[in-house]
Amino acid sequence: MSAAPSPGPPRVPMAALDAEYRARRSAIEAAALAVLASGRYILGPEVEAFEQELARYLGVGSVVSCGNGTDAIALMLNAAGAGPEDEVLVPANVCVPVLAGVRLSGARARLADVDEATLTLDAASAGKALTGRTRFLLPVHLYGGVADCEGLARLAADRGLVLLEDCAQSHGAALAGKKTGSFGRAASFSFYPTKNLGAFGDGGAVATSDAALSERARHLRQYGWSRRDHADMEGRNSRLDELQAAILRVKLRSLEEGNARRRAIAARYDEAFGRLPLTLLAGRREALAARHLYVVRHPRRDDLRRHLAERGVETGIHYPLPLHLQPAYAFLSHRPGDFPVSERAARTVLSLPIHPALTDDQVGVVIAAVKGFFEAAP
Numbered sequence: 613m614s615a616a617p618s619p620g621p622p623r624v625p626m627a628a629l630d631a632e633y634r635a636r637r638s639a640i641e642a643a644a645l646a647v648l649a650s651g652r653y654i655l656g657p658e659v660e661a662f663e664q665e666l667a668r669y670l671g672v673g674s675v676v677s678c679g680n681g682t683d684a685i686a687l688m689l690n691a692a693g694a695g696p697e698d699e700v701l702v703p704a705n706v707c708v709p710v711l712a713g714v715r716l717s718g719a720r721a722r723l724a725d726v727d728e729a730t731l732t733l734d735a736a737s738a739g740k741a742l743t744g745r746t747r748f749l750l751p752v753h754l755y756g757g758v759a760d761c762e763g764l765a766r767l768a769a770d771r772g773l774v775l776l777e778d779c780a781q782s783h784g785a786a787l788a789g790k791k792t793g794s795f796g797r798a799a800s801f802s803f804y805p806t807k808n809l810g811a812f813g814d815g816g817a818v819a820t821s822d823a824a825l826s827e828r829a830r831h832l833r834q835y836g837w838s839r840r841d842h843a844d845m846e847g848r849n850s851r852l853d854e855l856q857a858a859i860l861r862v863k864l865r866s867l868e869e870g871n872a873r874r875r876a877i878a879a880r881y882d883e884a885f886g887r888l889p890l891t892l893l894a895g896r897r898e899a900l901a902a903r904h905l906y907v908v909r910h911p912r913r914d915d916l917r918r919h920l921a922e923r924g925v926e927t928g929i930h931y932p933l934p935l936h937l938q939p940a941y942a943f944l945s946h947r948p949g950d951f952p953v954s955e956r957a958a959r960t961v962l963s964l965p966i967h968p969a970l971t972d973d974q975v976g977v978v979i980a981a982v983k984g985f986f987e988a989a990p
Contacts, residue, residue, distance in 0.1 A: 631969030666864060671791055678815075679816060686717040689719055690828075694747070701738055702721055703726045704936050704950075705954035706754060725952065726954060730759075730896065734759070755963075756808070757782070777795060783809040798820035799818070803817070809863055812856065870968040875901070881966075885979075907930065916985050927964060934954040936950055
């Protein structure tokens with residue numbers, strides 16, 4: 613008996629990483645070929661230009677690029693003075709790389725639960741988790757939404773803490789017209805290929821208007837050198853290469869266009885799903901989300917996911933296991949039930965396709981498939 617044929621590619625994929633290359637092929641290839649012909653491949657003019665252009669876009673004093681988003685978190689913390697006795701407050705419902713970056717810095721991780729409506733860190737949740745060792749607040753602008761920047765800034769000022777930001781999923785998001793990445797003393801970014809501003813490889817950056825912090829981060833990313841072969845501090849090797857910087861410069865020019873398309877897709881989803889028994893994430897007042905992911909919540913998440921897969925709709929779960937229940941971090945001594953909002957989210961969240969290459973017809977397929985699940989439900 614012959615084996616059943618394997619399913620073909622999804623009708624609606626979660627990502628289409630080659631689509632932007634095809635749409636901007638001439639500009640991307642020209643930029644890449646110019647780098648290859650230049651003979652400058654590490655920390656050259658493309659990196660410098662990208663850092664300046666991104667800093668202007670974000671409205672900050674400077675950007676220091678690096679090898680990846682995890683390194684960006686560690687570099688940011690070390691440049692801000694984090695030491696082995698300092699606690700960094702991190703939301704429990706985010707991805708492992710956030711906590712990995714804190715650990716890489718040598719600082720201590722302290723977890724907090726999140727706001728039920730937005731699934732991002734807010735001042736109330738953070739305030740409950742503080743200890744005498746807590747020195748840094750590190751909200752994550754999860755899914756392209758905006759964390760409670762204003763409330764957390766007040767908390768940081770009242771308690772003498774340092775507010776930092778993780779903007780790996782919020783390129784272009786804003787609150788009251790101010791871009792994420794410009795609220796704290798510094799912010800980390802990832803340019804992993806799936807991000808709203810994604811490289812064709814890995815990359816990261818630290819954004820800040822603190823000149824001293826920027827200078828330290830610049831030294832730390834390359835062995836602690838103040839000049840070649842002169843290490844004034846212990847550093848690491850984490851550099852964005854010229855090729856990725858050149859590609860990111862091209863893609864930065866279309867970031868706003870891509871985000872606008874994401875918001876248009878999200879608006880269709882919001883309208884279509886608003887009366888279904890689905891929980892949609894709330895946005896903060898005056899926030900402009902980057903819509904990196906479109907996340908819904910439902911107690912029968914796994915059944916819904918199977919239903920969508922059968923109809924060719926690819927989905928994701930961001931994230932299936934909170935940080936405090938990850939085996940690698942058992943040393944933090946948490947138990948199930950410690951962060952109930954994060955645990956409920958892990959059981960119920962489902963990410964639907966949302967990316968600039970998604971066609972109107974594909975959006976319609978997703979909407980019809982989701983509605984069909986509830987129409988067929990007993």
